[in-house]
Amino acid sequence: MDFDLMITSFPKLLGATVITLKLLSASIFFGLFLGLFFAILRLNKNIFINKFAYGYSYIFRGTPLLVQIFIIYFGLGQIEYLRTTFLWIILKEPYWCAIIAFTLNTGAYTSEILRSAFQTIKPGVIEAGKSLGISNKIIFYKIQIPIAIRQSLPAYGNEIILMMKGTSLASTVTLMDLTGVAKYIISTTFKPIEVFIVAGGIYLFMTFIIHNVIKYLEKKYSFQQ
């Protein structure tokens, strides 16, 4: 055990954690909206819209995240037309490519979580809203969405933790996130166990925090208060 290495690498790894957290928060933020959007499409009665939303979630849940990042980072740059548009400013940056890939990925899982939450809402709740003369739009935004969010909190918490682990793939497109820096230190010092303990500890700490925040929110928004 090389404790000196563990102590000297800790600040470096902590610095890299900032990038991990930035990637995570950005992709979770955009992914939630994307997921909500596709969950609503899934509930649409039009078969084409429905199939489109299903296809999106099927493709992004059925392929590895690594493939998705590589297609966006290495693949899209190949299209000549894209290079001439303003999109290229975003797509040439590995940082934004990673965020786009993570957002699309977590959006697919989030849409499934929200869809099942919407479907488990008791019809009586919606009927009660209707009988009170509340418009369909307000029933959706003020009744269905809050219940669905409450319903999906445990599964969504898991998804956030999975996404946090997913951000480690950013290191494959040259970003120096927590895993990227950990790999760099391992490959220069050949002390994998020490670095793993420190980097893994930081990841576990983040998992612990996310887990407890979700638990707190679950309690706060539970039906029995």
Place this chain on the structure above:
Amino acid sequence: MELLAFGKTGWGDELFYATLMTIAVSVSAMLIGFIFALIFTPLKLSKYKFLNLIGNFYTTVIRGVPELLVIYLFFFGGSGAIMYVASIFGYYEYIEINAFITGSMAIGIISGAYSTEVFRGAIQSIDKGQFEAAKVLGINKFGQFYKIILPQMLRLAIPNLSNVWQITLKDTSLISVTGLVEIMRQSYIAAGSTRDPLFFYSFAAVLYLLLTYVSMKFINKLEARYSRGY
């Protein structure tokens, strides 16, 4: 399309063998995972606090740390650990472990943590009477677990195990960082030499979709077979 031709001109045969490699790694990782699950599930359910602690430590750490980090640990630390053990027995030559073994072990340990959770959940949902009946019949602890509980548990565990299988299958793409030529690595090589990454990575995505689709069909059949008594 000529990019996918078989033989020397295209990448068809290379990608075909790479797909077989992905399947081989996934299957062996899943089996290694089962072995880990069979060791750690009893620990997690044990009434001794210390054994509980070991079981919980395994599942918490592996499920809370990114897969890629575990793979790096095995990739960089695997041969060092083996050499250390060998040095105790007086063997000091350099030992290099095969990328396939390193990869399957790394993914296997990850998949094992998920399988452990699935098994634990399945065992806990088995009727208590089954345990009591086994005890009354005087079957020993080992027999109780492996002959009575395990067969019943498998039926309950299959739907969740199919999720674990999907995760494992997708995780094998991460082994490409160690240089093992599976779908992802082969696509990387092909994309590099033809300068056509969009095509090859999209094709890799199609291959993964195909694998998940086919395995889902297979698992559904398996599920139907195991629940035929119900």
